[in-house]
Amino acid sequence: MLELSGIYKTFNAGTVNEKLVLKDLNLVLNDRDFVTVIGGNGAGKSTMLNMIAGVHHPDQGSITLDGEDITRLPEHARAKYLGRVFQDPMMGTAANMEIEENLAMAYRRGQKRGLRWGISKEEKELYREKLRTLDLGLESRMTTKVGLLSGGQRQALTLLMATLRQPKLLLLDEHTAALDPKTAAKVLELSEQIITANSLTALMVTHNMKNAIQYGNRLIMMYDGKIIFDVSGEEKKKLHVSDLLEKFEKASGGEFANDRMILS
Amino acid sequence: MNIVMAMFGASAQGLLWAVLALGVFLTFRILDFADMSCEGSFALGGSISAVLMVHHNWNPFLTLLVSIMAGMAAGCLTGVLHTKLKIPAILSGILTMFVLYSINLRIMGQAMTSLLGQSTIISIVKGLFPSAKEMGMRDSTLQSWVNMGVGILFIVIVIAFLYWFFGTEIGCCIRATGNNEAMVRAQGVNTDKTKIFGLMISNGLIALSGALVTQSQGFADINMGVGAIVIGLASIVIGEVLFSKVKNFAKKLTAIVIGAIIYRIIIAVVLQLGLNTDDLKLLTAVVVALALSVPVLKKKKGIVRREGN
Structure with missing residues (x-):
């Protein structure tokens, strides 16, 4: 359903900071794939997600979603197909607006916006119901400003917003990295629940190898702007963290996996 | 008595300037965009309204619509410079302001257009109360009452x-x-x-304010917009400091209107007390700088207190 082919991306071309981030990246996602993405810092994981979302555009190569070439489509125009949750809990919501106002913005993703009232009564009931499924007590605080919520609550809300309108593809960019371990575990579980319940196709970048093995039906490892390992099904289930570390070391020519990956 | 009359006149003026403050609020607080073009669009609204009345005999109410549309066009220019040509926000506004200086001169053909003997919204409304003079009301007092009525009407709208x-x-x-x-x-x-x-709506309102102020003061001047952004900010910060607890959007807007009135009253009082008019802008800038630094000062104080514990 998603196809990246021959993607190249260089940042700061022509300056001393020039960096070739993606080199001939190729990836094909199948319907209902839940893919976890791992790799060291600077491997190009986030850039890949931003490329799919349209934050950056590739220098070369093409991106196709359900047969439609979206390579040159601006970010806001392809948002109708995508649900996104960011690493920074502040990124996914508008802090000065109420919970229900944020949800109302998300509910209109891909719809035409006009001079109708920004939120209707029937919607509010729907939001209350959806918020109840998060089990965070947010359903009774719908007019609270989002800025007053904790990071975990904001990520859970962003997750709900990203899936309020069924997206063709859900992009999770290290969405639990900024949370404490307990909250991170809860948000992860919630992500899986939502993905399963709505049979979504999802790409989840993570720094945590255990999570990468535990969740999803397919795992890819990136190194130096390319995918160096792609495993799914039974084979993925049998993976251990040590296997991944070994792969990583081999790819990087003996360089150790960074501390963050080992510790997690 | 003198000072009371001055304060009354000032609050009536404040209502007309409050429309400017609401426009500045839209960009500064809602869009988080420090929009300098408002200095130009304020004078633009005034110039257009004055010229349409004086040279083309337009109905003073109708001129307001043209002023609003011109202001929106000015906002659009700033917006395009910023979003499409990626020019930083402040600079986009300054460029538009610069452009408008020339345009305003073109529109008026001179640096000032007087509305002497011209029928304006204020004079029309004044004409509705012919008995006021007979009752011994001074013309300036009637003018203030009319300013206030017209101001309240537009503010409510x-x-x-x-x-x-x-x-x-x-x-x-x-x-x-x-x-x-x-x-x-x-x-x-x-x-x-x-x-x-957002910029279009903001500058449309600011041009409307310029047109109203022009009709009330009886002339449009090429420099009437100088310092408009600071005056707008002063009104906003005074309103916000006084009504910091207000959450409701309409009440927030009302707080800014009250801020604009209080700003005018403060100016009137210090002038009555003998402040040199040359120092007015300095005083305004100090008020704005102080009020804008309140959050920072509060934070610092909070840290000190926590450290003390």
């Missing part, structure tokens, strides 16, 4: 419009844009458009 508009789907997107652009784009909204739209 503007606040009602803004309350409605920022509750709509498009309005919500504009509010969210000032909050978190990335989120708004992720929800499928073109943030270039929302910014341009």
